[in-house]
Amino acid sequence: MIKTDTPTLRAFALLEYLVNAGNPVSLADIAEDVDMPKASLHRMLASLEAGGLVIREPGEKNAYVVGPRLAQLGLNVMTHAGARRLRHAILSKLVGDLGETCNLTMLHETEVLYLDRVEAPWPLRLDLKPGSHVPSWCSASGKLLLAMQPREDRSALLRAMKLERFTPNTITDVELLEAELDRIEHKGISIDNEEFVIGIVCAAAPVIDANGTCIAAVAVHAPVSRSPLSRTLDMVPRLKQAAEDLAKTF
Numbered sequence: 001m002i003k004t005d006t007p008t009l010r011a012f013a014l015l016e017y018l019v020n021a022g023n024p025v026s027l028a029d030i031a032e033d034v035d036m037p038k039a040s041l042h043r044m045l046a047s048l049e050a051g052g053l054v055i056r057e058p059g060e061k062n063a064y065v066v067g068p069r070l071a072q073l074g075l076n077v078m079t080h081a082g083a084r085r086l087r088h089a090i091l092s093k094l095v096g097d098l099g100e101t102c103n104l105t106m107l108h109e110t111e112v113l114y115l116d117r118v119e120a121p122w123p124l125r126l127d128l129k130p131g132s133h134v135p136s137w138c139s140a141s142g143k144l145l146l147a148m149q150p151r152e153d154r155s156a157l158l159r160a161m162k163l164e165r166f167t168p169n170t171i172t173d174v175e176l177l178e179a180e181l182d183r184i185e186h187k188g189i190s191i192d193n194e195e196f197v198i199g200i201v202c203a204a205a206p207v208i209d210a211n212g213t214c215i216a217a218v219a220v221h222a223p224v225s226r227s228p229l230s231r232t233l234d235m236v237p238r239l240k241q242a243a244e245d246l247a248k249t250f
Helices: 007-021 027-033 038-050 068-080 083-098 140-147 151-160 174-187 229-234 236-247
Strands: 054-056 064-066 101-108 111-118 133-135 190-193 200-208 214-223
Touching: 007 027, 007 038, 007 064, 007 068, 027 038, 038 054, 083 101, 083 111, 083 214, 083 236, 101 140, 101 236, 111 140, 140 151, 140 174, 140 190, 140 200, 140 214, 151 174, 190 229, 200 229, 200 236, 214 229, 214 236
Parallel strands: none
Antiparallel strands: 054 064, 101 111, 101 214, 111 133, 190 200, 200 214
16 A cells, blocks of 8 residues: 655655745744644755755745755756647647747746747747746746736846846836836737847747636747748737647646
8 A cells, every 4th residue: 555644745745835835934834834743844844955955045034945956846847748749749830830930938936938949940040948048027928927927926026137138129127117017918918029139029928727827928039030020910819829729738
């Protein structure tokens, strides 16, 4: 018989609790919610901290949050899960229909993480493989994913970022960026008008799960010499259709 109450499963349940908490949690708070002796919790958290699975935030509460090793594990699962093949097929069909490179991304801390990417057969392209990160405030996917965050979380994220300028079109003023994100939230579509790379335009649509939460973004990008922004915007209906298909894979 498989034992359902083992040290390994208790450690997993503790990690699951920290992931679901979303915010730093003190040992006292954990002890109130998790059915384990406080001394046992402290020992288990110490072991998990030593392994890089949890870390402690500085401050009075010295609270626990998900560590970099656990965060990376979660990202690797998202990137290499069996559903990836189906998502890749959807992206490949989208590229075949639009004739331009498309990608699937999600927000990772303050950056955009590429879950998958399919290149169009053109010589001019950006070398951004799955697992790559790009800034969120100046990319179509990043702005979209930020716009879909709860207002308080969004504001906190923006103020934690150093809004570096990449091109003359990059928005580096927090208030202007918040206004841009409000427009994106209202329209449900985001663009990058040469804000990250000169000569490259992009449009992104949200991937919405059954609970109405934006879990990812699907985007198309192209050089303006081949596809000006007006033509890229014409691709939005097909992009939204692909977003609906991708939502079913999560």
